[in-house]
Amino acid sequence: MLRTRLDLDRIRAARRAIDPMFLDTPLYECEALGRALGCAVSIKLETANPVRSFKGRGTELVASGLRDHGRTAAVCASAGNLGWALGWSGRRHGLDVTVVASHRAPAAKLDRIRALGTALELVDGDFDMARQRAAAIARERGIRLVEDSLDIETCEGAATIGLELAERASSFDAVLIALGGGAMATGVGHVLKALAPGVDVICVQPEGAPAMTRSFRQRRVVTTDSTDTIADGVAGRHPIPAVLDDLLQVADDAVLAQEASIVTGMRMLLRHAGLVVEPSAALGVAAVLEDPDRFAGRRLVTIICGSNVDLDAYHHWTRP
CATH class of the missing domain: 3.40.50.1100 (Rossmann fold)
Structure with missing residues (x-):
């Protein structure tokens, strides 16, 4: 039994409180992106809503x-x-x-x-x-x-993504999740480990903001003095102990991605999927770029968690 702060019955009930426009978001295989990455890649699109994020x-x-x-x-x-x-x-x-x-x-x-x-x-x-x-x-x-990630509503709201993924879990073997404070990772991870335990839950964080990943690896809270990443949405320095405890129960791995891989991931999502995304949303693709042998031939889902990006900065990052 999973020993986290989250509860599967509450997560199921949460769907009744969430405006339907945030629910049942698209999940589809992007063949062009998969060919470029050497694996089957499906996109869970969390940006087609009024706030452009999960x-x-x-x-x-x-x-x-x-x-x-x-x-x-x-x-x-x-x-x-x-x-x-x-x-x-x-x-x-x-x-x-x-x-x-x-x-x-x-x-x-x-x-x-x-x-x-x-x-x-x-x-x-x-x-x-x-x-x-x-x-x-x-x-x-x-x-x-x-408080994002500490407040259970933020985790269990994000966990409803996991319910939608679990319905189609037979079509993939790993989910790549951007890791910041941990609400999405712990929420989606909790549901998948309960309903689809064969799916690997792999969290991805920038090398320039590695506090939660270091904490996961050392199984204790590790803080950093500063952050240096374009992925502003996941750039925390002080992991929350209760969230780390949950993450340790539901994540199979946490990996780091270089800034160059994040930028390349943004370019690939634009070129192969037609998606303008913020840097945090490209972390899943960045993880594959960092370790292609690990993911070769696998069936992956990457959660596109946000598309709120300054266009001048985006053009600077993604232009050839």
Whole structure:
């Protein structure tokens, strides 16, 4: 029996609280990408929704729970995607949402948060500094602090992706999941290990932000002093102990990818799949590029987790 914070019955029930536009996302084999990588590659597309990422699955659970308990406000720290998703779900459920982000966050993500009418506060420093400020706001105002990956709703919302994958588990033998705070990895991993235990759950993180992968390998929390990666959505320095405990139960491996492989992965997804993705969403492809012999001939799913990217930066990364 899996000993994690997640619960399969709650995950199944979560589908009733999540707006259907976030559910049952496309899963299809991309033959051109597979030929280029030397394996069969299917894409689980989590970007065809109003917030262009998988985060809406979790924020829908958060917002509906707050509404049901008579709460009217929430605050979160975000690299961009969680903030946009919480702002969107909060507006739908009548909540007052504040997002704290770093000045370094991509301008495109910040602009979309503002466009919702969501209150946005910017701080100097990185995501972990934003997390500290969000916690202070929650204490000062007496409102809910939404913490991605720590809050079980964010994990169990993401876990509904796993339910959809499990229905077609006979068509693949491994899933590649971008690893940051760990909500998607622990959520999808929990479901697959419960319902399709023969599927390998492989997490992928940038070499420039390796804290959770190092923690997974050493089976203890390992922090880093800084991050240096274009994959801003997964660039944390301080893994959450409870999330690491869950990850250790459900992940088969965690690997690191170089920046060059992430960029090549973005180019390949554009060329072979017609997808404009943010760097974090290319980590699965990057993992195959890093170790082609490991994945040769296998049947893989890569989760395309977000497409919120600054177009000027994207053009710089992907131009020949």
